[in-house]
Each structure stands twice: as C-alpha cells, then as structure tokens.
Amino acid sequence: MPEEWLEFPEFLHIPLxxxxxxxxxxxxxxxxxxFDIIGDLVGSGIYGVISDAFEINTxxxxxxxxxxxxxxxxxxxxxxxxxxxxxxxITHQLKITSFAIVALGILIFSIxxxxxxxxxxxxxxxxxxxxxxxxxxxxxxxxxWWAGPLMAGFVIIIGSFSYGDLGYWDLAMQTLxxxxxxxxxxxxxxxxxxxxxARSDRIESIIKPQLxxxxxxxxxxxxxxxxxxxxxxxVPATFATILYAVPPIIRLTNSGIRQVSKSTIExxxxxxxxxRQTLIEVQLPLAIPSIMVGINQTTMMALAMVVIAxxxxxxxxxxxxxxxxxxLDIGRGxxxxxAIVLLAILIDRxxxxxxxxxxxxxxx
Numbered sequence: 040m041p042e043e044w045l046e047f048p049e050f051l052h053i054p055l056x057x058x059x060x061x062x063x064x065x066x067x068x069x070x071x072x073x074f075d076i077i078g079d080l081v082g083s084g085i086y087g088v089i090s091d092a093f094e095i096n097t098x099x100x101x102x103x104x105x106x107x108x109x110x111x112x113x114x115x116x117x118x119x120x121x122x123x124x125x126x127x128x129i130t131h132q133l134k135i136t137s138f139a140i141v142a143l144g145i146l147i148f149s150i151x152x153x154x155x156x157x158x159x160x161x162x163x164x165x166x167x168x169x170x171x172x173x174x175x176x177x178x179x180x181x182x183x184w185w186a187g188p189l190m191a192g193f194v195i196i197i198g199s200f201s202y203g204d205l206g207y208w209d210l211a212m213q214t215l216x217x218x219x220x221x222x223x224x225x226x227x228x229x230x231x232x233x234x235x236x237a238r239s240d241r242i243e244s245i246i247k248p249q250l251x252x253x254x255x256x257x258x259x260x261x262x263x264x265x266x267x268x269x270x271x272x273x274v275p276a277t278f279a280t281i282l283y284a285v286p287p288i289i290r291l292t293n294s295g296i297r298q299v300s301k302s303t304i305e306x307x308x309x310x311x312x313x314x315r316q317t318l319i320e321v322q323l324p325l326a327i328p329s330i331m332v333g334i335n336q337t338t339m340m341a342l343a344m345v346v347i348a349x350x351x352x353x354x355x356x357x358x359x360x361x362x363x364x365x366x367l368d369i370g371r372g373x374x375x376x377x378a379i380v381l382l383a384i385l386i387d388r389x390x391x392x393x394x395x396x397x398x399x400x401x402x403x
Contacts (some may be wrong), residue, residue, distance in 0.1 A: 063267055074268045082218070082274040083153045150225050154273055158216035162209060170194050173385065181392045190388065193381040200374050207356065207378050214345050214355035214382070217273060221280040221341045226334065231286050233292025233333075234318070243293065250286045258283050258347050266351050276353030280344040287336035295329025296322045331394035338390060342383050356382070 067074075148156060161169075170191050178187030200207035235241040261279040269275040299322045307321045325332075349357035356379050363372030 054255045063264075067267070076115075078269045078274045078281055081153055081224075082272070083155050083276055085264060092286065105211070146223060146227075149220060154216060154277060157219055158213055159254060161212040161216055164212075166198055166208060170198075177385075177389055177392075180389055180396070184314070185316050186388075190385050193385050197381055199379045200378055202359065202371050205359075207359075207375070210354070210356050210359060210375075211378060214342075214353075214357065214379075217277055217280060217345065217348070217353060217355065218337060218338065218341045220277055221284060221344075222275075222338050223286040225288055225337050225341070228281070229288030229333070229337070230292055233289045233330075234296065236293040237296035237322075238318075246289070253282065254286050258329065262347065262351050271352040273353055275351045276348035278378070279348055279351065280341050283344045284337045284340040287340065288333040291329045291333030291336070292326065294324030295333075298329065299325045328394055331390065335387065335390040335394055342379070342386065345379065375395060 148160075160389070163331070173194050174187040177190035180186075196209040197211050226267030232246065236246055258279075261282045262275075265275040265278040265282070269278060296318075302322060303325070304317060307317045312320065345353060345355060345357035346360045347357070349355070349361045356375050358378070359375035360372055363369070363375060
C-alpha cells in the first residue's frame with residue numbers, strides 16, 4: 040500500500056487557526072477601543088474611568104470617612120435581615136425590601152468602582168469585622184449553633200496562613216474581589232437571559248446549545264480570547280471567569296421558571312394578572328430556590344477558575360498555587376490549595392443554606 044494512502048489528505052485540511060487569527064486581527068483593529076473601554080469599566084468602574092480622564096483621586100481614598108459609615112450601615116442591615124431573607128410572605132416584606140436595598144447598593148458600588156474598588160474595599164476592611172460578620176451570617180442562615188464559630192474559624196485559618204513575608208489574608212481578599220465581580224456580572228447577564236429562555240422555546244433552542252458548548256469546553260480555552268482582547272491582568276481573568284461560570288445561573292433560572300405549575304399560572308391569569316405581573320409576582324418568587332442554586336453553582340465555578348485565571352494575571356490565592364507548581368513547592372501549594380478549599384466550603388455552605396431555606400418556605 041502506498042505511503043501517501045496512509046496519510047490524511049491535504050486537500051481536506053481546514054486552516055481554522057488562520058481564519059481565527061484574521062478575525063481577531065479585524066476585531067482588534069476595528070473594535071479595540073471598545074474593548075479597552077469595557078476593560079476599564081470592569082477594572083476601575085465608572086468613577087475610576089472619570090478619575091483617570093480628569094486626573095482626580097479615587098473617591099475611596101479622598102473621603103474614607105463616608106465609606107466607613109457606609110460599610111457599617113451595610114453590615115448592620117445585612118446582619119438584621121440575614122435570618123429572614125428567604126421568605127416571600129407579607130409579614131417579611133420589609134426584610135425583603137432591606138435585602139433588595141443592600142443588593143442594589145452592592146451592585147451600584149461595583150458599577151461605580153469596579154474590580155479595583157471592591158478589592159480596595161475588602162483590603163481596607165478590618166479582619167475582625169470580616170470574621171464576626173461571616174460568623175454571625177452563617178449562624179443566622181444555617182440555624183445551627185456551631186455554624187458561626189466553624190465558618191469564622193475557616194476565615195481565621197485562611198488569615199493565619201503565610202509564606203515567607205507574604206500573608207494569605209490579602210491574597211484571599213483579592214480572590215474574593217474577583218469572585219464577587221464575576222458573580223455580580225454573571226447575575227446581571229444570567230437572570231434576564233434565563234427569563235427570556237423560559238418565555239420562548241425558540242430562544243431556548245438557540246441559547247441551550249451554546250450553554251452546552253460553554254460547559255463542555257476546557258476552561259483553559261477561555262483564557263486565549265480574553266487575553267487577546269484585554270491583555271494581561273485581573274480584567275481578562277474576570278472575563279474568563281464570567282464565561283466559565285455564567286451557564287448555571289442561566290440554566291437554573293430557565294428551569295425554575297418553567298417548573299412553575301401551569302395551574303398556578305392559570306390561576307394568576309384568571310385573577311387578571313398580566314404576563315409581566317405573573318412573571319414578577321408568581322413565577323419568579325416560586326423560582327427563587329432554583330435561582331439560588333444557580334447562584335451557588337455559579338459562585339463555586341468562579342472559585343474553581345481562580346487557579347487557571349492566575350495564568351493571565353489574576354493574582355490572589357490562585358497565583359500561589361501556580362507558583363508552587365512551577366517551583367515544585369509541595370508545602371506552599373498544599374497551603375494555598377487548603378485556603379481555596381476552606382473559602383469554597385464557606386461560600387458553598389452559606390449559599391446552599393439560603394437556597395434550602397427558600398425551598399422550605401415555598402413548600403410551607
């Protein structure tokens with residue numbers, strides 16, 4: 040048999056890499072400025088972009104007293120409402136409103152100051168306030184006396200780790216800043232997209248294969264396009280994390296709304312509810328447990344991405360794992376990995392408890 044018969048025919052070769060390079064060159068040439076603006080907004084927020092344009096100092100450093108007062112107010116309100124945010128009964132409307140105000144405040148803050156602002160905020164926050172807040176919220180949400188001390192103990196252990204002169208507390212806050220930013224943007228993208236999928240079978244048939252591809256694609260693949268569009272640093276790491284983590288919140292929002300019984304929807308329509316009222320007052324409240332599970336899964340996937348994202352400059356705990364692999368430093372890698380695991384357990388237990396309470400109140 041001739042040797043050329045054993046080789047794959049050259050005329051069937053597809054120069055996909057060249058096509059992709061050409062497309063990316065065209066995108067960078069014609070849309071490079073747009074992606075620079077998006078990167079600046081995510082990295083520094085609206086206020087940071089304005090500050091750079093007009094050469095003024097960051098608001099966080101210019102007027103710190105206001106931010107301390109704001110922090111104390113947010114933490115106080117969060118502590119008050121943490122035990123009852125899962126109920127949709129009339130008697131708890133005030134708590135729901137308070138929770139919405141706090142969530143809106145966090146969203147506005149993230150838009151105004153971006154990733155840099157969230158990171159500065161966490162790094163300026165005293166460690167004992169973080170520990171007490173985590174312990175109290177865990178105790179109120181999980182409703183177990185040991186939950187608060189255990190979760191607070193996890194935070195203390197993370198803060199107690201260090202390697203040489205490098206403390207892991209600041210690294211954990213940097214990692215948490217990327218996770219918070221990624222989850223907020225995923226939430227903004229995922230909830231409306233899930234609602235659109237739930238209200239249209241055609242939109243679901245278009246988006247669902249894309250979600251399948253996003254969830255089956257190796258996580259390393261996300262680093263290539265974001266690195267080309269946004270260079271190196273925490274901004275491309277954040278975008279890669281969003282792409283990797285957003286599918287669960289979209290899927291579970293869609294699933295939660297579609298699982299609302301038709302009889303419930305028909306009863307709402309029989310009482311004269313419009314499509315918008317049925318969505319807001321019936322479907323979304325009943326889908327809250329599923330949405331909370333989606334938030335939990337999105338958060339955990341974002342946390343799982345921190346090590347891989349460190350390859351494009353994410354920093355934080357993931358960078359410590361990457362350095363330990365490069366230097367074959369087993370102790371350093373185990374310590375950084377344990378810190379990530381403890382952070383993952385902390386986030387998972389709290390968000391899972393919120394979802395479980397939502398489910399319990401719906402059944403009640």
